Amino acid sequence: MTSRSVILSLLASFLALVPSVLWAAAGSGAPLTQPEQIGWVHAPFEMGDCSLCHEHADAADPGALAAPVNDLCFGCHDQIADMMASLPELHGAAEDECTVCHNAHNARGNKLLIQEVPELCIECHDDVGTEATESAVQHDTVIEGRACLNCHNPHASSVEALLTQLPFDQCVDCHGSAGLLDDAGREMTDFRALLGAKPVLHGPVASKDCSACHHPHGGENFRLLTHEYPARFYATYEERNYALCFDCHEAERFVQERTTTLTGFRDGDKNLHFVHVNKDRRGRTCRACHDVHAAPQEHLIRDGVPYGSRGWMLEINFVPAANGGTCSRTCHPALSYDRTGAATP
Amino acid sequence: MTLACAFFPSLVSLVLAAGAACDAQNADPAGGLVEGETVANVELPTLAGDVAPLLGEEEAVSVFVFFKPEQEHSQSLLADVSDLQREFAGEPVHWAAVVSDRFDKARSADLFAELGLEIPLLFTSQDSLFGALDVALLPIVGITDRTHVLRAYLPYRKVNYAAAIAAHVRHVLGEISAEELAEVVSPHAVVQGGPNLEARRCLKFAQKLFESGRNEKALALALKSLERDSTLVEAHDLAGQILLVQEDFAAAALAFEKALALSPEDSTARAGLQACRGGP
Numbered sequence: 001m002t003s004r005s006v007i008l009s010l011l012a013s014f015l016a017l018v019p020s021v022l023w024a025a026a027g028s029g030a031p032l033t034q035p036e037q038i039g040w041v042h043a044p045f046e047m048g049d050c051s052l053c054h055e056h057a058d059a060a061d062p063g064a065l066a067a068p069v070n071d072l073c074f075g076c077h078d079q080i081a082d083m084m085a086s087l088p089e090l091h092g093a094a095e096d097e098c099t100v101c102h103n104a105h106n107a108r109g110n111k112l113l114i115q116e117v118p119e120l121c122i123e124c125h126d127d128v129g130t131e132a133t134e135s136a137v138q139h140d141t142v143i144e145g146r147a148c149l150n151c152h153n154p155h156a157s158s159v160e161a162l163l164t165q166l167p168f169d170q171c172v173d174c175h176g177s178a179g180l181l182d183d184a185g186r187e188m189t190d191f192r193a194l195l196g197a198k199p200v201l202h203g204p205v206a207s208k209d210c211s212a213c214h215h216p217h218g219g220e221n222f223r224l225l226t227h228e229y230p231a232r233f234y235a236t237y238e239e240r241n242y243a244l245c246f247d248c249h250e251a252e253r254f255v256q257e258r259t260t261t262l263t264g265f266r267d268g269d270k271n272l273h274f275v276h277v278n279k280d281r282r283g284r285t286c287r288a289c290h291d292v293h294a295a296p297q298e299h300l301i302r303d304g305v306p307y308g309s310r311g312w313m314l315e316i317n318f319v320p321a322a323n324g325g326t327c328s329r330t331c332h333p334a335l336s337y338d339r340t341g342a343a344t345p
Numbered sequence: 346m347t348l349a350c351a352f353f354p355s356l357v358s359l360v361l362a363a364g365a366a367c368d369a370q371n372a373d374p375a376g377g378l379v380e381g382e383t384v385a386n387v388e389l390p391t392l393a394g395d396v397a398p399l400l401g402e403e404e405a406v407s408v409f410v411f412f413k414p415e416q417e418h419s420q421s422l423l424a425d426v427s428d429l430q431r432e433f434a435g436e437p438v439h440w441a442a443v444v445s446d447r448f449d450k451a452r453s454a455d456l457f458a459e460l461g462l463e464i465p466l467l468f469t470s471q472d473s474l475f476g477a478l479d480v481a482l483l484p485i486v487g488i489t490d491r492t493h494v495l496r497a498y499l500p501y502r503k504v505n506y507a508a509a510i511a512a513h514v515r516h517v518l519g520e521i522s523a524e525e526l527a528e529v530v531s532p533h534a535v536v537q538g539g540p541n542l543e544a545r546r547c548l549k550f551a552q553k554l555f556e557s558g559r560n561e562k563a564l565a566l567a568l569k570s571l572e573r574d575s576t577l578v579e580a581h582d583l584a585g586q587i588l589l590v591q592e593d594f595a596a597a598a599l600a601f602e603k604a605l606a607l608s609p610e611d612s613t614a615r616a617g618l619q620a621c622r623g624g625p
Contacts, residue, residue, distance in 0.1 A: 044550065052550075052554070075549065156535070158533075158535055161504065163504065164535045165535075166504060166505065247417075248482045250482075253481075259476075261477070262476060264479060
């Protein structure tokens, strides 16, 4: 090996190390030194009071920390300490050390964060980052403004996944007023108004669990739905077309032609769900009769359903009876069903 | 079919409370199981071939789980139930899980073994129990009290499901109040910050500086704290203590008087005021 190649090898090795050295400096909690990097300064550091946290008062050589990181931080930031002591859901990074996310001296980011949100969060939660930025359907609230902090508390919470509230309570912060438009300019549902007008709630809605059906970070389906769901009034019956509903509901009730146990929507033992839904081409999808969020009648039976390309509302006109019910002036003339009836062909 | 027809009505009438329609099989199942109604204690087949009751007879609380073995939500719930069973070990809680015998019994048994679940695994014949109770969703959890009145009927949810189940059990056990239950089932938003957060942070910093003898800076921060929140009694106390050390007795007395005006029982301020006036 020539001396020139040795020098080049050493130079290459040094250059390879530089980024990691810089990263190490940035992630080590040491003070930033470049003014353009500094957006926030921690008051004790700004005052030169190194001995509040370190062994010595000498800024040139403050020595080691005088106590564990979190003990030092909680000495002043007692609200965070109280939260983490009293709430059941804790952020592992915060439990570990505050300096996982914060620089105790100065930082570019708000609140002494070593990076801005969501980039900081994506350092660990890269799968969420991918979902948020590369999904076919994206959720603006995840990547804009306060981003992750729109929904999550980075320290502790009473709700799983460090949500600041149950999903519905969070979602209606945006989806609870009129005038919210999607990317195509269509107005989205005002859920406060909807639920105010319709008393029968779908289970997940009653449980305030929007995430039962919607991916909050991003997804591949319309309206961030977790699974496919037929977009039209009619669809071929295939179980995968109804994957969203069958996540909880029993698919069996749509494949058995005769039953007295799987459904109350039957005429004798003739399964009317099967009749309506299980067809090769023009199966009526769930939306034909049921509203997915809330409805005026039991079983989420809707008043009417948009039909055709001009948005005409096809009324359902369902009237329940003790052992069945009747739909009239709808897809078909009045037809009734009676669970007590004799088995019908 | 004939056997099912013969069995089914008796099963339904067993399950539903007295007062349910005789024709319960064909009654409007809009409600299915309804909180507040009594759930009769049916006996269902076990893997071993004998029968076991759905609900406990001695226990204060019974928890039953309806599930499907290959369903992700069911598996998640059963994992939670495994943890909950340990959490409530030694307490009077009866657990049972019910699955349709449409599914491979061995698979359900294997699932229980994988999860370390040691609760009765019961089978319903061809969904008859689920049909009688109009169980449209799986998984679902029911919680009854000592008299088998249904106190909670909880379909699956992705967030806080185990916490909600545990809270309902604790409520039925009498360990938590209705308000505490509500706080779990529908928690208030966790809010960080607040109107006097910065004031408190300045105060804490000032206290540390005072402890390390940096009185000038400590006083500046105590006063900054009071700029943010003039009602912070501890900040008035701290300002008074610092001024006392600096022998500015007039200013110290003023600080302590302000503290006492806000909190007449403030012993720190009383002692400080006494010290300002030359007392012991």
